[in-house]
Amino acid sequence: MSYSGPSKMTVDEANSFLSAAFYRPDHQAKVTVMEPGRAVQRLEVREEHLRPGGYVSGPTQMGLADSAAYMAVMTLTGMEPMTVTSNLNINFLRPCIGDVVLADATVMKIGQALAVMDVDIRIEGADKAASQAIVTYALPREDQRARAT
Amino acid sequence: MSYSGPSKMTVDEANSFLSAAFYRPDHQAKVTVMEPGRAVQRLEVREEHLRPGGYVSGPTQMGLADSAAYMAVMTLTGMEPMTVTSNLNINFLRPCIGDVVLADATVMKIGQALAVMDVDIRIEGADKAASQAIVTYALPREDQRARAT
Amino acid sequence: MSYSGPSKMTVDEANSFLSAAFYRPDHQAKVTVMEPGRAVQRLEVREEHLRPGGYVSGPTQMGLADSAAYMAVMTLTGMEPMTVTSNLNINFLRPCIGDVVLADATVMKIGQALAVMDVDIRIEGADKAASQAIVTYALPREDQRARAT
């Protein structure tokens, strides 16, 4: 699928939003791509992201998938803080070991009520995904949507 | 389903394992129940667990579901660090707002290769779940399993 | 969760609906329970429902889960033909071998846009489930809903 027109949120706006919204923003993955229907986040791995054995933990990968999917929606809707995760399904395919993790989210469908994203998570430069997630966000109804000033 | 015999890991052993294994263990959910085929974890909510609006964030709930499911497997297998998450599917049902979150994981099936858990996540005392997860763990093959001393 | 008031569709209405709507209705599972927030369907197994080895096939179990979940929604909404499946997640837990299969669907959440059901599928009389499904239906918007005469 392809979407026309520019992204409704820029990379800088996306990073500002994440920094303002979440705890310890310096530990967050940075948004590196915002184009219509697609967003990429890049995480520099720290000790807190690991599980025993030195693997990037499942919850770290799930958090990345959730966040990158959220940013991908916002490329099409602009800022919509009332948009919330409704379902997340993740398959862990192989060990995730490395210094940088990329989450690349693509919008598969956006309707009136739901947006569904496919997210590929892999170590930067790897030729195989560490995990793959499908994330569904519930969109606010028309009358609940944020209004641009 | 019911399982006979005692849990192969106690509540104290489960908490020691989590403390030793993960970053910032004081911020982890504590295990409060370990009985055959079931484990419960209890999280005291802190600022870092919240998303904008004061809700317990999706990643916090996913991490809890993953961990409680892991502990539930260990009630039946004992310590098996080679056991890894293979799939997690979570449905967010309603806002999760409160001071304490409980994740209650039940083993639905344990076979040679896989264990599948149903996890109910809710605010302590709430009569409805905030989210519900199905978590699948891949079990190590016989020849890779930890040996009790 | 419990729901107050009577079911908005009876068992007879549910079976009439299924007979009118689908191909070869005599081969369909019959609805046996319609109570607020819960529906049960009962399938008498035929050759066409089997896969090699004499197991009730995956697609048969998925179709049952989908249908029982649909009926469970209708206990709360009444007839709403615009209600459509949005997501289905099923875990096959153990072989499904026997003459009669039951699918027991419970509404976990019903909101403005989505209803989420938990479905237990097992051979009649068995003490363990053959499979477990979570099924999400998208509800029509207010202005698209069927109007009772």
Added chain:
Amino acid sequence: MSYSGPSKMTVDEANSFLSAAFYRPDHQAKVTVMEPGRAVQRLEVREEHLRPGGYVSGPTQMGLADSAAYMAVMTLTGMEPMTVTSNLNINFLRPCIGDVVLADATVMKIGQALAVMDVDIRIEGADKAASQAIVTYALPREDQRARAT
């Protein structure tokens, strides 16, 4: 991901297997592509595949996803009747209306115990998918595997 070497099952072998194994084989989707790590099935839509409104039904799409994923595994393993579905997750993205449906399954991971496939389902010639499924198959253990004669 790419896989080297030829497919371990041909298109003809795949269709023979499906015809021998399932009820009413003339109503089945035909396999049209078997290449290493990928299989495609093609269904000519009949009345029995429809739900009210003339849409290809959810269970029809789920059955196709399951079958195409199975064939994709067999491109890498050869005939393995002990391989069984362990999990299927499907998102219905948009109405599926047309005369021919294609299910295109790609192997994302194959390990010792599990194979995970991504399946795209769409009307032949459509530029957007009607649904997308992730299907996990459990592989038989080494000592349970079929032996080629």
